[in-house]
Amino acid sequence: MKSRFAIPAMVLLLGAGAALGCRKIPLTSPTPLPSGTVVLRFTRKVHGPFELSLDGTRIPVAQYPKGARSLLIKGLAPGKHRFFLSSAREIFSPDLGELDMTGTKGLYQIVLTQTFDAVLYGKPDPLPPAEGLPGVSAALVK
Numbered sequence: 001m002k003s004r005f006a007i008p009a010m011v012l013l014l015g016a017g018a019a020l021g022c023r024k025i026p027l028t029s030p031t032p033l034p035s036g037t038v039v040l041r042f043t044r045k046v047h048g049p050f051e052l053s054l055d056g057t058r059i060p061v062a063q064y065p066k067g068a069r070s071l072l073i074k075g076l077a078p079g080k081h082r083f084f085l086s087s088a089r090e091i092f093s094p095d096l097g098e099l100d101m102t103g104t105k106g107l108y109q110i111v112l113t114q115t116f117d118a119v120l121y122g123k124p125d126p127l128p129p130a131e132g133l134p135g136v137s138a139a140l141v142k
Helices: 001-023
Strands: 038-045 050-054 056-059 068-074 079-087 090-093 095-100 107-115 139-140
Touching: 038 090, 050 068, 056 090, 095 107
Parallel strands: 038 107
Antiparallel strands: 038 068, 050 056, 050 079, 068 139, 079 095, 090 107
16 A cells, blocks of 8 residues: 555655756857857856966956856957866866867857865965956856
8 A cells, every 4th residue: 555655756756856956057158159258157156266277377257256157258369278167166077178269259168067065274375366368358257
């Protein structure tokens, strides 16, 4: 008698878990991106501190205090650019790669994100200010 209710209960629990755990992330940009623009869309909120390197140069990133879902990079020249993402609180996949900028449109890429809670004792040494590239700006945006 008890097994008669077990299977429907398991189906309901799995369905509810799938509905609550899944959220839709657009696979393409909802609006066309202008040339020289890259949007890296994270699967979770990124709280930072957040570091971005483009072509071996650290880029200053405007942080959003409540966490952000995307990183907007503007002002990239056409061609290939290597990027590297790092954070003390999050893990990214891919955390490094190449952006192939064409002259006609921008890029939109999804980055898988997972929180990483590490126990650190003491305060880390502060990083020097990022140098940046001329004309390139980056910001975490909702």
